[in-house]
Amino acid sequence: MSLHRHWVICLLILSISVLLPAPVVACTGIKLVGADGTVVFGRTQEWGKFDLKPQIAAYPSGTSFQSSVPGGDKGIAWKAKYGLAGVLLMNRVINTGMNEAGLAGGMFFHKGFAEYAKYDAGKAAVSMAPSALLTYILSNFATVDEVKQGLSAIRVVPVVDPALGIPFPLHAMITDPAGNAIVIEFKGGKAIVFDNPVGVITNNPTFDWQLTNLRNYGNLSNTPFADTKWGDYEITPLAGGSGMLGLPGDFTSPSRFVRAAAFVQTARKTTGGEDTVQEAFRILDSFDLSATQSEGSAGATGPSLLAGTQYTVLNDTKNKIIYYHTMFNRRVRMVDLTKIDFKMGKALSMPLDQVRKQDVDEVTGKLR
Template sequence: MTYFPANKLVFAIAALTSLSVALAAEACTYVRLTGADGSQHPGRSMEWGTFDIKPGFSVIPRGHEHSAMTMPDGADGAEWSGKYGYAGVSLLEREGLFGDVINEAGLVMNLLYFPGFAEYQPYDPAQAENSISATDYMTYMASQFATVQEVIEATRDVRVVPVVEPSLGFAAPVHVVVSDPSGDEIVVEYINGELHIFEETIGVMTNSPPYDWHLTNLRNYLNLRPVNWPDIEVEGLTVGGIGYGTGLLGLPGDYTPPSRFIRATAYKETARETQGAYDTTLEHFRILGHFQLPLETDFSDLPDGLDPISYGSTQYTVSFDTSNMQVYYFTDDEARVRKFDLKKIDWDTLSEPMTKPLRRGGPPQVEEVVFDN
């Protein structure tokens, strides 16, 4: 056995803590639940500990004129007019930059960080008019298509190229989960300059490595089960588990993407049966609550225009009810659940984009409970 001097042990613990914070700062977890009525509820927690992404909720009308980000050589990228209105969580107070969107047909797209593996298609100046950035992909698909199958066909036709994201200083390394009210779902990734569309999915996603690696890794956890393991006899002695939960012994508890993928899968597969609507949303938030990551630190070297986060790395958590067109969420500064009712939007008359901050601002609203005399 190796023994560490006290000062070296402290240093080792500090190094491990710094590593876990770095991993947690770029962590996102996606889970999609299905209600007993067949309703689909995709949603995610957004962990971003590097800077405040200033989440807002934006509504974009039909017919809105879109332009892709400027191409690597300064040329204009694709331009298009929106066929569908859509809404979602916008980022950095910038039009066209979304973390999550839902359009009026119920198509939902969720953007997750994919560092170390995302590599987009090579930029070809001759195809600039058919090229978009990785973040443009969200608005292009949400504004043009109603179903996952339509998105699959369109994704094969458009080129996603490495356009620098100003807030990062490099092309945003991301992958996208796309789902619709029918229960269809795909994961879209660009690896080694090639498009990969995964059509066999399980309603769970985290970050790197690629999606098929996560599915292979699931095979290491076939022993997990929602009930306790039975007692065994050892030399005439009955040996039972110590407390409840022996069926989940071996469930990884760290914050790395592979471990969160396994944990999210286990929670999803052992979730209670829900009826749909807000009943499923409650279960959704119960599961996503396991991935709320606290992070208090000072980032003093941020680029101009970016602010450190105030509370933690889980800046928002969102759940979409695609059947009832409701978007439920809570933020890092206030755990109270709020919602946007998209049925109240008149898509026929809406003519200009609208945005509200996702955070309420000011002190959290706390309901005091009193005893009646």
């Protein structure tokens, strides 16, 4: 092949790759702490390709779980030490949740960076699909330190997810009621654990890169910049928010990470409980996406979704309450784990939306 023809082909491939639509990875997670020590972990769930059919599900302590491994064989089996509740996707994957000890976490898309262990049939008894990771953590551990120790006993292997057609590429953020937070990623077949000093997670690339990138934004502030002079010309802020000049506004993972970190660091001081939950919702609502912007939006099938952000969920790890709203109904709903009998002997579930319609409260008659 001539050099000229080689370059023509390369340019053609590059042009096609630029023009083709690509899914945008866009979930955002944060940790927020109130004055009374309330630790809230929350996340948005973006996916535009199909309806995730989210449910709230609760599993009692003693529940038996079994993960699959490549080839359809049986992988690790275990019984839940702790009862847990969370958002169940496609009737099979707990993607975000909290257990009765207050340990909370979520799994986030990490396509192109998650490198799972090569499957070894001789180690099937300690091997699991990526989709089982959060259920395993929440059903077995009460603290971040326990999670760190427990990860060494399992192998996450590349089981093809039936909905995605590939192994679920993930990393995860885990938070406990003491405020400890970690990010779990997979590199070279091993689980890599990072302490999370900023309480934020998005998607690609790796978490350590995201922390390094924050050093480009150390000038950001929630206060206006000071009046100054350039020569004889006075420079003053044009409007409020001048301290955040330079904050990236696009929806790529690095930009959302910077924006989420800035919003968490400059968040309103809260008392705890519902006050902290309200502030966390305020922050996460600014990351909502349209259906065409979100994860898996390319090649969307089935009925059109109202939004790319299918739901937003918050976990109050102190008071053991899960709060959420959805793309169909912005009303905040709650599930109080302290009122669930986690020795009930059976799993319970319900759709996030009993009716997929916004319940509008008409207040015209209350005008005085």
